[in-house]
Amino acid sequence: MLKSLIVPFLLLLVFTSCKTQKKERAKKQRITTEDLISANRYMVGQDAAAIKSYLERHELDFTETQTGLWYKIDNEGNGALVKKGNVIRLSYDVSLLDGTQVYASKEDGNKEFKVGQGGVESGLEEGVLLLRKGAKAQFIMPPHLAHGLVGDDEEIPPRATIIYHVEVLELKE
Structure with missing residues (x-):
């Protein structure tokens, strides 16, 4: 009787031990x-350092x-500030931080969107509100x-910092 209980007991012990080890590994x-x-904080810090280095190398102010958007207004324009709900039309050039041009309105047409509704980069949404x-x-x-x-699956690679040069061509309520 004792011998018949030993084998199932040993099997139960081995099974329980394996299950516990699996849980510990998980x-x-x-x-x-x-x-x-x-990890996100680390990557944001690395991106900020790369941008600061770029600005220093090119002596840009x-x-x-x-949020981490960097901007420089080259020409103030006139009229009211852009606000959420406006429809805006922009001419633009987009390049990577290494200078590679990826998009331009000369080839792709001007960009028009309703501010605050998404559909464009969140940095662009934020930036146009300053113009x-x-x-x-x-x-x-x-x-x-x-x-x-992930990038944009076309010209902009994963985890890329991009530079937009924009001009506000039209602004509608």
Whole structure:
């Protein structure tokens, strides 16, 4: 009787031990929210350092917003400031931080969108709110304000910082 109980007991012990080890491995491999936040902070810091280095190398004077958008207004324009709900038409050039031009209104046509409704980079949405009709400006957008981790599946690679040169051509209520 004792011998017949030993084999099932040993099997149960081995099974339980394997299951416990599997749970422990899963705990160690699980990525926590804190891990993701920490990784994100690190990447945002790396992007900011790259932009600052670019500005220093090119001796450019830009202003940074709280979100990490860098901007320089080259021509103030006239009229009221752009506000959410306006329809805006822009001429633009978009390049990567290394100078590679990726898009331009000369080839692709002017960009028109309703401010505050999405459909464009969040950095562009934020930047145009600093402008008036006729304004010319430059925006440097880190990945989290541009096309993020994946790029745009066309010309902008994953995790790319982009530079927009814009002119506000038209502004409608």
